[in-house]
Amino acid sequence: MTAPSPAAPSPTAQPDDYATEKRLARTAAVTLGWWAHGAVRLLLAVAMLYYGVAKLVLGQFGVTDMGDALITHGEMSPMGTLWRLMAFSPLFQFLAGLAEFGAGLALLWRRSVALGATIAAGSMSLVLVLNIGYDVPVKQIATALLVMSLLVLIPWLPRLTAAFLGRGPIGRGPLPTLVPWRPLARITQIAGPLAALVLVGLVGWGVSSLYPERSVDETAPAGVWTVQEDAAAPAEQLSEDTRWSALAFGEVEYDGRAAVQLRRADGQLLTGTYVRTDEGTIELSLKPPREQGQTLQEHSALEPAELTLRIQEQADGTLHLTGEGQDLVLAPDESAMVLYERGFSWGVRPDDPFNR
Structure with a gap:
């Protein structure tokens, strides 16, 4: 009695393996891309929260005070002129801080990333113009934050462009996915917002404590x-x-x-x-x-x-x-x-x- 001959390989086995490998490679690449995107987004969010809180507590520019009344306009530096301009209006400071703080909050939640990055880009554009116009020595930081805002916006740029140009209905945007495995993703969807709230609290407390009691x-x-x-x-x-x-x-x-x-x-x-x-x-x-x-x-x-x-x-x-x-x-x-x-x-x- 002869031994049974081995089963002939299925003609579809090799293509299926190739498709699986291709799918896994694509998932890995997309996941790594979202992790890089998330790192930039987190750094941008922390920076926006920092500067936002600094303005909300009227700490970055202070408040106008008559103890500064004797310096003449010609004696001021361009940066000093801007600082006094900002200090004169707590309302302007508060609204500027609210925009930056709101952008930082929106960047921490994946469903509002595009909104946060858009607000951050607008805020940093204005800050960069002010820094250049009044020779404030943090032009590079403002430029870096503006570039980071645009990098975070890249996945939504086609839809934003279509929205601005009015080219038909706008499809649903991408959702940042750091963990493609669903069982673990359910855990991170709960832990992520909790970590974001802790981060917001720490940044708010840390920045507020930098400024002396007024x-x-x-x-x-x-x-x-x-x-x-x-x-x-x-x-x-x-x-x-x-x-x-x-x-x-x-x-x-x-x-x-x-x-x-x-x-x-x-x-x-x-x-x-x-x-x-x-x-x-x-x-x-x-x-x-x-x-x-x-x-x-x-x-x-x-x-x-x-x-x-x-x-x-x-x-x-x-x-x-x-x-x-x-x-x-x-x-x-x-x-x-x-x-x-x-x-x-x-x-x-x-x-x-x-x-x-």
């Missing part, structure tokens, strides 16, 4: 003041006159310290901070503003002048300032307070248009 103290000496009387005699030449001509004390305190500026008769500006030590006594820390071409390290190394002064409010609204060789009477400078007291009005005022 408070407002409107009591004297907060305000802008000009020297009305000075017990010291003037110098023979104005260029040699180091007497004080004006002071600006801020009302917004960061960990108890507020901004202060001092203008001398010879024109020199000194900037720094002051703190109320007890009733009627203040301590000032002053140094010249940073010069063009001077590095941040060089300016930080300058030893500030530390002054302790006594402030006494008088019945006519003036301040008597003494200490450190000074005996001055300060009068409020109403003209220098227009920026801080003008406020907002829906209606037309008698002095409108007011553009100076």
Whole structure:
């Protein structure tokens, strides 16, 4: 009895194996592509959340304060002009931060990735224009974030293009799939949003803790003041006159310290901070503003002048300032307070248009 001959190979076995291998290779390539896409998306989301929270808490630009009132427009750097412009409008800061924060949130959920990347691209386009226009030294970061936003948008670009051009109905967009195996994918669909919420909380807490506690103290000496009387005699030449001509004390305190500026008769500006030590006594820390071409390290190394002064409010609204060789009477400078007291009005005022 002869042994049975082996079964002849099926003519379809080899093509089926090839099709399976091709399908697996395609799945692996698509999965790796989504993982690379997800890495860029995660980095972009963290960056957008970071900058968004920094603006929402009014930390990145701060708030306008009269302690910055004495610097003239010509003395400002382009970046300083932008920072003061942004600081003047908490509403603009908040809305800009809301757009960036919202983009970061949308990027963390796969069904809203296209929306988040679109908002991020629009926000970073504006930021890049501002950075270029006002010479802010983070142009490369803004450019990188804009490029990342466009990279994240690539899978949806054909549909977005069709939508903008109005070419018929728009089909359903792709859904990022990091795990092609369905049993595990069900777990990641639950764990992913939970991890995203934890990430949002950590970024929000971390960024908020970067900025010192802010408070407002409107009591004297907060305000802008000009020297009305000075017990010291003037110098023979104005260029040699180091007497004080004006002071600006801020009302917004960061960990108890507020901004202060001092203008001398010879024109020199000194900037720094002051703190109320007890009733009627203040301590000032002053140094010249940073010069063009001077590095941040060089300016930080300058030893500030530390002054302790006594402030006494008088019945006519003036301040008597003494200490450190000074005996001055300060009068409020109403003209220098227009920026801080003008406020907002829906209606037309008698002095409108007011553009100076």
